[in-house]
Amino acid sequence: SAVISQKPSRDICQRGTSLTIQCQVDSQVTMMFWYRQQPGQSLTLIATANQGSEATYESGFVIDKFPISRPNLTFSTLTVSNMSPEDSSIYLCSVGGPANTGELFFGEGSRLTVL
Amino acid sequence: SQKIEQNSEALNIQEGKTATLTCNYTNYSPAYLQWYRQDPGRGPVFLLLIRENEKEKRKERLKVTFDTTLKQSLFHITASQPADSATYLCALDPFSTSTGGGNKLTFGTGTQLKVEL
Numbered sequence: 270s271a272v273i274s275q276k277p278s279r280d281i282c283q284r285g286t287s288l289t290i291q292c293q294v295d296s297q298v299t300m301m302f303w304y305r306q307q308p309g310q311s312l313t314l315i316a317t318a319n320q321g322s323e324a325t326y327e328s329g330f331v332i333d334k335f336p337i338s339r340p341n342l343t344f345s346t347l348t349v350s351n352m353s354p355e356d357s358s359i360y361l362c363s364v365g366g367p368a369n370t371g372e373l374f375f376g377e378g379s380r381l382t383v384l
Numbered sequence: 385s386q387k388i389e390q391n392s393e394a395l396n397i398q399e400g401k402t403a404t405l406t407c408n409y410t411n412y413s414p415a416y417l418q419w420y421r422q423d424p425g426r427g428p429v430f431l432l433l434i435r436e437n438e439k440e441k442r443k444e445r446l447k448v449t450f451d452t453t454l455k456q457s458l459f460h461i462t463a464s465q466p467a468d469s470a471t472y473l474c475a476l477d478p479f480s481t482s483t484g485g486g487n488k489l490t491f492g493t494g495t496q497l498k499v500e501l
Contacts, residue, residue: 273427302488310493311473311491311492311493311494312428312473312489312491313491314488314489314490317488361427361428363427366430371416371418371433371477371489372418372430372433373420373428373430373475373489374430375427375428375429376427377425377426377427378425378426378427380425
């Protein structure tokens with residue numbers, strides 16, 4: 270299984286600011302996934318990040334709001350831009366398991382509170 | 385529209401009993417379905433995956449069934465313990481095929497299980 274480290278684990282942010290979340294994996298992976306989990310809700314996929322190409326965003330999520338970097342096969346960042354209280358959520362980084370197993374490994378998440 | 389539904393009400397059971405959680409889905413035809421456990425403040429942890437051609441899958445005290453006709457999966461924990469208390473999420477990959485998937489999972493809202501002494 271993959272070990273995934275996320276930073277920060279939590280933060281309190283002011284409205285209108287931006288915050289970058291880092292995700293480090295202990296092995297090389299092709300795809301990394303960013304999910305959001307709003308209070309009392311389930312996980313929603315924001316985007317899929319492949320190394321060397323632009324991230325693929327899901328419906329309802331745009332690059333200007335959630336820019337993603339994927340500089341190498343073990344690291345990715347998600348930025349939450351121009352934050353509003355509605356962005357208060359847990360943001361989770363995940364990677365896939367062995368080929369064709371379908372399972373996902375998750376980081377511990379980054380809990381953001383926007384005031 | 386596509387939906388994954390899990391009972392949003394918490395399930396409270398006594399230690400030693402079998403807990404049964406339900407996951408229903410509509411307008412999907414996944415090749416497999418997964419179950420995850422999530423503890424407060426933690427990321428989800430993978431438990432089991434069951435494929436469309438498997439009616440039942442077991443792992444220690446866990447059992448999962450998958451009925452593609454009913455579009456339903458049941459998740460059982462036998463001899464439940466207080467340590468089993470957590471939220472359990474079902475998930476599927478809308479694009480999965482019999483030869484594999486892309487890990488692009490859609491999650492249900494989860495059911496909170498509380499096992500009492």
